[in-house]
Amino acid sequence: GESVGLHLPTLSVQEGDNSIINCAYSNSASDYFIWYKQESGKGPQFIIDIRSNMDKRQGQRVTVLLNKTVKHLSLQIAATQPGDSAVYFCAENIGSNYKLTFGKGTLLTVNP
């Protein structure tokens, strides 16, 4: 279930810096992971995914790293831009049925 917490974890970076957003997932049986970006008042947008038979996957300006040993996922955003400001969620899934369990999210703020 969702972690109890009063505040969303936050990360503040300067424009042009690289950002690293971390996520701990809960189910060792999960074999498919997705990162989503959510802007205020909107639904989640797919960023990148990775399956458990990989430990790294790269997209355009984004890289996802998976460490199954410690059940940890990270999203790296290169040359962060103001338009990257949003809440980022990791989601885990078993068997690619897309019945997703979301992590608690991280608010990324990019300062110009």
Added chain:
Amino acid sequence: GAVVSQHPSRVICKSGTSVKIECRSLDFQATTMFWYRQFPKKSLMLMATSNEGSKATYEQGVEKDKFLINHASLTLSTLTVTSAHPEDSSFYICSARAWGAFFGQGTRLTVV
């Protein structure tokens, strides 16, 4: 491709009334859709799995008589919040399962 449309995007209703939210897959068919609920500054919590032509499957703690789900066609699932109360105010988001999980833009429900 893979566009999911939710309607309405915002709705305000009086306490005790019912509200219907639609989730449509516009350019693909989805035998399975998912409904999530999101409180401010919190993560998405899965409420139920909507299956075309059969009963929805609800997550533990979600009242099926309160949140009625109908998936009458391969492109439409509806969530009806019955006898809404202020505590039902939330952001409701659907996703449709295809070759990925595609999210709608969400519905902000405010019960007054």
